Amino acid sequence: ISLDLGDPSAGRLDGKMREKTLTMDTLNPQVKAVEYAVRGPIVLKAGEIERYLEEGGTKPFSEVIKANIGDAHAMGQQPITFLRQVVALCTFPELMDSPSFPEDAKWRARRILQGCGGHSLGSYSASPGVECIRKDIAAYIEQRDEGVPSDWENIYLTTGASDGIMTILRLLVSGKDSSRTGVMIPIPQYPLYSAAISEMDAVQVNYYLDEDNCWALDINELHRAYQAAKQHCQPRVICIINPGNPTGQVQSKKCIEEVLHFAYEENLFVMSDEVYQDNVYAPDCQFHSFKKVLYEMGPEYFSSVELVSFHSTSKGYTGECGFRGGYMEVINMDPEVKAQLVKLLSVRLCPPLAGQAAMDVIVNPPQPEEHTFKQFHQEKSSVLGALAEKAKLTEQILNAVPGIKCNPVQGAMYAFPRIFIPPKAVEEAKALGMQPDMLYCLRLLEETGICVVPGSGFGQKDRTYHFRMTILPSIEKLNVLLGKVRDFHISFLKEYSGLE
Amino acid sequence: ISLDLGDPSAGRLDGKMREKTLTMDTLNPQVKAVEYAVRGPIVLKAGEIERYLEEGGTKPFSEVIKANIGDAHAMGQQPITFLRQVVALCTFPELMDSPSFPEDAKWRARRILQGCGGHSLGSYSASPGVECIRKDIAAYIEQRDEGVPSDWENIYLTTGASDGIMTILRLLVSGKDSSRTGVMIPIPQYPLYSAAISEMDAVQVNYYLDEDNCWALDINELHRAYQAAKQHCQPRVICIINPGNPTGQVQSKKCIEEVLHFAYEENLFVMSDEVYQDNVYAPDCQFHSFKKVLYEMGPEYFSSVELVSFHSTSKGYTGECGFRGGYMEVINMDPEVKAQLVKLLSVRLCPPLAGQAAMDVIVNPPQPEEHTFKQFHQEKSSVLGALAEKAKLTEQILNAVPGIKCNPVQGAMYAFPRIFIPPKAVEEAKALGMQPDMLYCLRLLEETGICVVPGSGFGQKDRTYHFRMTILPSIEKLNVLLGKVRDFHISFLKEYSGLE
Incomplete structure (x- = not known):
């Protein structure tokens, strides 16, 4: 083969112009x-x-x-010092000897590293995440939800919440299905949802939030949207963003009960995007997790409605977007499907370990009796x-x-x-x-x-x-x-x- | 709604058993x-x-x-000290004042942080990655390939190489296409490829490596596989793993030339998995990048064959799997398609920043004149x-x-x-x-x-x-x-x- 084949504009050796393989015409639509x-x-x-x-x-x-x-x-916004101390200790364990790092951070870092292969943040974790971090998350959820039980084996670490949302939708959506899968999303919505729906060729089913009522979710509008969608697709999932993005509303307990009852009745899978759970400002508002409300609705609901809740290191008071940390808690998923979920996660190996460590600090922050608590x-x-x-x-x-x-x-x-x-x-x-x-x-x-x-x-x-x-x-x-x-x-x- | 709805095994309030929404029957096949x-x-x-x-x-x-x-x-395997020092400095910049961190690591960390929003590893980067890291990668590739030009705007940071491979396949594969997309992969292969092909409903086109010839790629076998596949699908992509996983072979320059010539002739998009580029042990073998070989085949080839090469922090001598760092270099992609690629990447926001920083150290390691070089x-x-x-x-x-x-x-x-x-x-x-x-x-x-x-x-x-x-x-x-x-x-x- 000659090393100088002349001017590329002169076309192919055989005189035909070589066309690109991947063009706007051949790109995946x-x-x-x-x-x-x-x-x-x-x-x-x-x-x-x-x-x-x-x-x-x-x-x-x-x-x-x-x-x-x-x-x-x-x-x-400045990072939370304690979080960064723990992640730095995990990254460079020689710092364990440094007197300028607090013991509270050191024991957390040691514990995380003990859960890592070779005690290194450089090893892959199990695909659902480091076991002790999953346990810390479950303990955090139990505390947040005032005793509602959380099983650490239902916790999956993710690469930011977006990754978890995409993964769960991937299980639910089959693009080839003739009665295509409808995914109910609020309008206005965070455009990750519409993007994922487009990419997976699902059907976007809009339910409109009520701007005149502080962007509240109106149960009648849910029914309307569902019935309209049933004419042309099979609605199987309802996505909720609470507190709302871009709308900033915080859902009342009554509203959440209505949504869960609706999902129960219509056999919908519930995806609850709760990444802003620590971002509630209005004095008359309070964050209620979908899981806790489901529990309080009684065992008939709590043992049957399939619910995934998403959280993230990127929002809250930490704002650690670049760490791409997050988790999801998966409730009532069919055990065989869960095995399929683990298989799917394993293809991408694991979420970034530094993000997992950051998530651990968020769910296991300094306690009042610790020296680092005040700062x-x-x-x-x-x-x-x-x-x-x-x-x-x-x-x-x-x-x-x-x-x-x-x-x-x-x-x-x-x-x-x-x-x-x-x-x-x-x-x-x-x-x-x-x-x-x-x-x-x-x-x-x-x-x-x-x-x-x-x-x-x-x-x-x-x-x-x-x-x-x-x-x-x-x-x-x-x-x-x-x-x-x-x-x-x-x-x-x-x-x-x-x-x- | 009553708070105690009785025994869940008793079934629904209306007497019907509630079925799960997501079961093995309804799971995305x-x-x-x-x-x-x-x-x-x-x-x-x-x-x-x-x-x-x-x-x-x-x-x-x-x-x-x-x-x-x-x-x-x-x-x-122990982490490379210098890499961890840079990432720890980026994570906890207060360490810039510590005399126990070398200046060589500090200036790298400072430079990376200057490329980050708010000078923090906690901000999102641009979706293709931090600009100065992309530039370092391009400089590294030019040096590795002895002067073959590399444009930093062709570099995209990824969440490990797997993420990049999935993203590029996503552009190429449309599951709904009636003449389905054929993806040529070596057999034996790394099962990320077959998994991605299954998930995207593409057609797996096997070309067999020659076990009797040290697992070399045989160009005649490529032709055979291609012609056979054309009977039932449209082969559009060829994937190569060099050095090989799981087979450990290192491709000769002649073999790479043959593959590229074949891709040129058959209008195939080339995906070159080069994550083991630093892992060559046999004294008679040498890593040749697909890009350099393409360049040496002359401008007719170098200006037309669409090629993506993947690299990672997980292999080589660093073995930093948990950081989920990696990059891809994209050559000859249609500019409009590139804009679509950036759009697709932006939905997932950005790769983890600690992984990007680790990648930067790999492409910009200590130089002989630096104090840290010896260690x-x-x-x-x-x-x-x-x-x-x-x-x-x-x-x-x-x-x-x-x-x-x-x-x-x-x-x-x-x-x-x-x-x-x-x-x-x-x-x-x-x-x-x-x-x-x-x-x-x-x-x-x-x-x-x-x-x-x-x-x-x-x-x-x-x-x-x-x-x-x-x-x-x-x-x-x-x-x-x-x-x-x-x-x-x-x-x-x-x-x-x-x-x-």
Whole structure:
């Protein structure tokens, strides 16, 4: 074979042009159908603007503020010292001899390492995770749920919650099924759900949250959506996000009972995304786990409804997104199916060990009698206190803007305000082949440097428009951000109402 | 709703028994079809025996030796100090002030953290990975390939190599396609491939490696397999594992040229699993990257063949499986498809940051002028030297056993010896509904405590039998292991040849 075959534009040796194997025409169409707005076109645009500014370009603003994604550390939140100490000790056990690391962290790290092959974070764990971490998680759940039993063999560590959600859906969804699998999801939703449904070729069954009632889940709407879906698919799964993403509501116990009763009656598999369980700010709200409510509904329910609950290191007060830690608790799954789940997990070997260790600290934090408790507690309270303050601030400032209406941010990390977009702007967006709130968010980004995600990326009722913003920037930056949103919105209204 | 609904065995309130939603009948059949022998039934059995021994049970052996999986640290290999120092510094940046950490590690950690949002390992990275790590990887590839250009924007960090392989296959395979996608894989293969093909409902197209020629890839066999497959599917991808898993062969440059020419002619997408690129032991063998060989074939090839190469933190001399680090380099992918790849990656947000940091150390290790070089180099040489010794030892001892034939372990971490199984044992296995080498491996486990994986889990020619064992145990333990295999094999032959 010759080493110089000439100009590639001259085509193949035999004169034919060689075509690519993988093109937009041959790409798996289910991949093409996937959408994920949280890192979509608006975020790519934000990156472009950032590079432009770095290279000395000028804009009416000096920095891009990324309020598009729940990435707490990127917004300046400091890690919880104790968590990082434990993970560092696990990573570099020579630090066990260092007097600057507390004993409370050392015994946790030692215990985790004893559960690892060769006592090393560099070994694979069993596919469901390190055994002692699974046990700590079960103990944590029992305590959280005031004694409702939790079996550690029902706990599976995951690579962030997203990985767990995808895995469970993979069990439930068969793309080839002629009566295709319906997956009920809230609208607005976190777009991981719609993306997974597209990728797996399931049928997305929307149930709409009630914006006029603080984004509460309405049981009548669940019935409506289910009955409508049954005309064209087999609804088999209901997904719940509580506290809500992007909507920030916290479900009442009564609402959860209704959902579980509905799932019981209609034989639905319940997937409960509870990654924001530690993020509740409204004084009149409280997190109720689906599992505890199921238990309290009695043994007939607790022994039969198939329920998976997801948690994560990425949210709460730790915000450790980069560790990709998480777990799921699987209740009432058929034992044979569970063996299949373990098999499926084993193909990817195991979740990252540092993420498993981080998860362990979250479920097994310093106790009041430990020396590290005071600092840990201060750091935790400081993060959660600031989030509560920012939740309130965001709601207040947005609601003072004409043409913006924002439900209270009861929990999670986002505001999802409704925005009035004048008919002329809606027309202009349509002419551009764009959702009206995409036009709005692009203009907001280009004029102010603020990056938020259009409501159309999460789903919303027809002819309503929203955006999702995180409440993660510091109070100072959040004030600046909200002020800019207000000014932008007022001038946007003026421009498109012909009032200029 | 009453809190006590009585005995669950009494059935539903309305008298009907509530059925489970997710059962073996309703489970996604593609999940059911997945097999993954490396963590399959034999490993579950090994776990049972371990627990039995821990609880005081007695066996003819005192411990289970797990030679089933390439998990170096679990087998006692020590981590590379420098790598762990960098990751610990990234995890707990307060250590930057510690005099016991070398400056060489500190500047690397600082540089990585500067590439992270909020300078924290707890933030999400961009979905393809941290930019400076992608750049380090590209620089490493250029150096490895003696100047062949590498563009950092073609580098994507992954959650171990498995994740990258699954992602690329996901782009290529559409389960609904009527002319289904054929994926060519070597036999024997690493069962991630067959598992992924089952899960995605692609068509597995086997090409057999030549056991009589040290498991070399034979180009005529590739043609045969391709032509046969074309009768019933559309072969679009060829997967290569070099150095081989489970077969340990290292491909010659000529062989790689032939594969690439074949892929060029037949418009195949090439997936080159090169995770064992640092694991070459045979003095007459050398690792040649598919990319470098493609480059040397001239611009007509280098500008057109679509090639993805995979690497990992889990193998080589680091063996950092638990970090789930890895990368892929994507060559000649259609730019629009690349945008789709980034979109698909973004749904899972990003690979774990600690794994990305570990990958960075592997591609950017201490240089001769740095203080840390000496220790780093000693540790690296010690691991690779021991592996080379164990590769040789394994081949020699196995080949001295009558009825076992083992090709040289030129590279990777496994021996895949062929074992003679007497017809009476084959019959007995069939009567038990079991592969003959599964019977063999189960007996080996139960009688000696040695856990290896049957060849049938990797694929093999009809009526040939093998097992895969890692060469990772310490020399002492490996000697014990091989001695036990020898004794077991001899007595197994005796038993089933009626010579007892």
